[in-house]
Amino acid sequence: MPHFITPSLRTRRTPFSRWVEQKGVKAYTVYNHMLLPTLFESLEEDCAHLKRAVQVWDVSAQRQVELKGCHAERLLQMTTPRNLARMRDDQCCYVPMVSPDGYMLNDPVVIRLAPDRFRVSLADSDMLFYFKGLVAGFGLDVAVFEPDVSPLAIQGPLANDLAAKLWGDKVRDLRFFRHMKVDVGGKGMLLARSGWSKQGGFELYLDGAEYAEDLWKRLFEAGEGMDLRAGCPNGIERIESGLLSFGNDMTLSDTPQQAGLGRYVQDVPGCLANDALKAMARPMRIIRAVEIAAHDIPGCVSPWPLWMQGKRVGEIRSAAYSPEFEIGVAIAMIDAPAWSPGTLLQVEGPGDEWLEATVRPGFWR
Amino acid sequence: MPHFITPSLRTRRTPFSRWVEQKGVKAYTVYNHMLLPTLFESLEEDCAHLKRAVQVWDVSAQRQVELKGCHAERLLQMTTPRNLARMRDDQCCYVPMVSPDGYMLNDPVVIRLAPDRFRVSLADSDMLFYFKGLVAGFGLDVAVFEPDVSPLAIQGPLANDLAAKLWGDKVRDLRFFRHMKVDVGGKGMLLARSGWSKQGGFELYLDGAEYAEDLWKRLFEAGEGMDLRAGCPNGIERIESGLLSFGNDMTLSDTPQQAGLGRYVQDVPGCLANDALKAMARPMRIIRAVEIAAHDIPGCVSPWPLWMQGKRVGEIRSAAYSPEFEIGVAIAMIDAPAWSPGTLLQVEGPGDEWLEATVRPGFWR
Numbered sequence: 249m250p251h252f253i254t255p256s257l258r259t260r261r262t263p264f265s266r267w268v269e270q271k272g273v274k275a276y277t278v279y280n281h282m283l284l285p286t287l288f289e290s291l292e293e294d295c296a297h298l299k300r301a302v303q304v305w306d307v308s309a310q311r312q313v314e315l316k317g318c319h320a321e322r323l324l325q326m327t328t329p330r331n332l333a334r335m336r337d338d339q340c341c342y343v344p345m346v347s348p349d350g351y352m353l354n355d356p357v358v359i360r361l362a363p364d365r366f367r368v369s370l371a372d373s374d375m376l377f378y379f380k381g382l383v384a385g386f387g388l389d390v391a392v393f394e395p396d397v398s399p400l401a402i403q404g405p406l407a408n409d410l411a412a413k414l415w416g417d418k419v420r421d422l423r424f425f426r427h428m429k430v431d432v433g434g435k436g437m438l439l440a441r442s443g444w445s446k447q448g449g450f451e452l453y454l455d456g457a458e459y460a461e462d463l464w465k466r467l468f469e470a471g472e473g474m475d476l477r478a479g480c481p482n483g484i485e486r487i488e489s490g491l492l493s494f495g496n497d498m499t500l501s502d503t504p505q506q507a508g509l510g511r512y513v514q515d516v517p518g519c520l521a522n523d524a525l526k527a528m529a530r531p532m533r534i535i536r537a538v539e540i541a542a543h544d545i546p547g548c549v550s551p552w553p554l555w556m557q558g559k560r561v562g563e564i565r566s567a568a569y570s571p572e573f574e575i576g577v578a579i580a581m582i583d584a585p586a587w588s589p590g591t592l593l594q595v596e597g598p599g600d601e602w603l604e605a606t607v608r609p610g611f612w613r
Numbered sequence: 614m615p616h617f618i619t620p621s622l623r624t625r626r627t628p629f630s631r632w633v634e635q636k637g638v639k640a641y642t643v644y645n646h647m648l649l650p651t652l653f654e655s656l657e658e659d660c661a662h663l664k665r666a667v668q669v670w671d672v673s674a675q676r677q678v679e680l681k682g683c684h685a686e687r688l689l690q691m692t693t694p695r696n697l698a699r700m701r702d703d704q705c706c707y708v709p710m711v712s713p714d715g716y717m718l719n720d721p722v723v724i725r726l727a728p729d730r731f732r733v734s735l736a737d738s739d740m741l742f743y744f745k746g747l748v749a750g751f752g753l754d755v756a757v758f759e760p761d762v763s764p765l766a767i768q769g770p771l772a773n774d775l776a777a778k779l780w781g782d783k784v785r786d787l788r789f790f791r792h793m794k795v796d797v798g799g800k801g802m803l804l805a806r807s808g809w810s811k812q813g814g815f816e817l818y819l820d821g822a823e824y825a826e827d828l829w830k831r832l833f834e835a836g837e838g839m840d841l842r843a844g845c846p847n848g849i850e851r852i853e854s855g856l857l858s859f860g861n862d863m864t865l866s867d868t869p870q871q872a873g874l875g876r877y878v879q880d881v882p883g884c885l886a887n888d889a890l891k892a893m894a895r896p897m898r899i900i901r902a903v904e905i906a907a908h909d910i911p912g913c914v915s916p917w918p919l920w921m922q923g924k925r926v927g928e929i930r931s932a933a934y935s936p937e938f939e940i941g942v943a944i945a946m947i948d949a950p951a952w953s954p955g956t957l958l959q960v961e962g963p964g965d966e967w968l969e970a971t972v973r974p975g976f977w978r
Contacts, residue, residue, distance in 0.1 A: 251640055253640065254912075277643070278624065372646065374743075380746060382746040495623030549626055
């Protein structure tokens with residue numbers, strides 16, 4: 249039985265909420281104390297459309313935190329084992345952030361605006377609070393605040409065509425996880441080739457809520473004839489693509505290595521978690537793609553225990569039925585003896601019947 | 614047009630969600646990454662029932678953070694201008710928490726379990742992250758974590774009778790904001806005379822999710838003949854009672870003095886915000902109860918600007934129609950020239966018509 253969400257000031261509306269509701273959004277979640285659209289037609293139809301056309305997503309809830317001051321890079325590096333000194337000027341860096349004891353706090357994308365100025369595009373946790381605590385404790389010279397910047401994603405195979413109509417053909421050459429400046433209402437704003445799907449596309453970092461209406465209208469005018477729709481991150485496509493969700497697939501109880509993010513653990517000077525991460529370098533459980541032999545897969549609202557020959561060996565954390573692959577697609581955290589591709593597992597799902605699952609060598613896309 | 618909430622693991626279910634849904638919860642909000650029930654019958658009927666009988670509220674979303682170690686009190690005192698040394702052993706302390714620059718981060722209730730062990734019952738922000746940052750930066754010896762403790766509130770005029778049936782007449786003598794130990798399934802747990810209404814009642818800190826079913830069933834068995842219902846914090850009653858909501862009535866942009874919490878600013882050694890709070894001792898705006906001359910008041914999902922003789926003088930942040938007082942009740946942040954009781958203001962509400970509002974000397978209860 250579905251439940252309504254009670255509107256309030258605390259669960260903040262975005263600069264685009266009005267337009268998203270005009271386009272018929274049916275459901276929301278709350279993400280960083282802000283509304284994030286989750287459903288328009290149906291999970292399946294939203295997914296199919298995303299794969300064939302182009303969608304505009306209000307992902308303002310990927311809240312931005314800005315670090316500005318001579319210790320900005322030092323502060324940032326304290327929180328992550330990824331080497332930020334190697335970041336290029338036009339690069340978007342996926343940055344697992346960890347506590348000093350080596351557990352995940354967030355997995356944002358970081359952009360450098362200037363040598364002493366960074367933007368962090370956050371998953372769902374108050375990293376602003378962790379930064380503030382570090383600044384106070386280490387006596388750092390850096391301002392930490394949430395700027396009025398709201399990401400809007402353009403996703404789908406026609407994303408290049410749509411973006412080119414607004415900003416010219418130069419956007420076609422933008423490389424993956426690189427950014428450039430484009431004009432929105434006379435103001436230069438960041439456009440990145442990124443987004444939480446593998447259908448291709450961009451994220452535009454709207455710099456000022458007052459530009460939202462103009463941008464939205466220009467996009468939908470330009471999108472005529474392209475079957476452009478308002479959309480949102482899709483629970484099927486993102487599992488197929490192996491895009492992890494902080495709070496779902498990994499939590500404060502998981503290390504980056506367990507989350508399959510070991511390649512970002514680079515033993516860089518300044519990261520507070522170096523010793524802890526070294527000590528936990530060989531995880532005893534790890535994130536895996538899992539295929540479920542079923543056609544009716546409900547959403548995963550509590551972890552589904554995984555069993556192997558009567559022994560508990562992990563849990564499924566995200567799941568959906570994939571119409572494209574005609575199978576249940578899932579993300580699971582699995583213990584060492586059971587994580588090899590091909591391993592057959594039993595799922596204690598939410599229904600009465602047990603399901604069969606198989607560990608996969610990788611995600612579907 | 615109401616929207617659904619999309620269930621997910623990230624927006625955590627509570628130990629009581631199953632029972633709350635059996636009792637017909639209609640709407641949720643997300644609070645500390647967890648589901649918080651917001652509606653059963655209707656806002657008005659839920660409110661009327663709360664005032665005449667007794668309700669059990671799943672307020673697990675008031676997440677608990679535990680601080681344990683020799684620097685626990687020092688860490689806690691860093692975050693608040695309220696003098697924690699004065700806290701009695703059986704006391705629940707309402708504790709505004711502020712950043713070093715003097716702005717609100719949360720307004721939890723704190724309980725001391727032992728000289729080196731505290732529990733913080735949080736409003737909606739990740740204080741866990743701020744604590745972790747301070748611990749790392751100052752090199753403190755204290756563990757900071759979220760224990761498996763979930764508050765359940767018993768609220769309404771018959772709360773004493775219901776609690777006495779379970780735990781004996783001694784609970785009737787429990788004073789306001791004091792706590793005692795009671796038995797739940799053979800385990801001693803904290804019962805406090807507290808809760809987010811002014812209808813009287815308790816909060817039971819469920820110590821272990823596995824006890825939830827037993828407690829819930831015992832409460833509803835004991836409540837037969839008392840018109841006991843599952844309920845939730847009520848948006849009308851809490852405004853009438855002047856119970857502030859962090860994220861609605863005050864945010865990271867407000868000082869405790871602006872939030873009307875000046876009496877907790879006690880210049881105590883160890884609080885990181887002392888200098889900042891001293892410099893901002895005389896706020897230029899402050900929280901006020903405001904009466905709106907209207908019978909049809911929608912929820913406040915964006916601040917409603919307040920005007921006085923053509924000049925913007927503040928904003929309404931929470932509002933509802935009160936059937937009991939037959940008037941619109943609201944909480945507003947108002948600038949110095951306009952905050953005197955009796956001041957007549959104009960409200961730029963969400964509809965087409967402007968509304969009349971009057972600043973009140975206090976809340977309604």
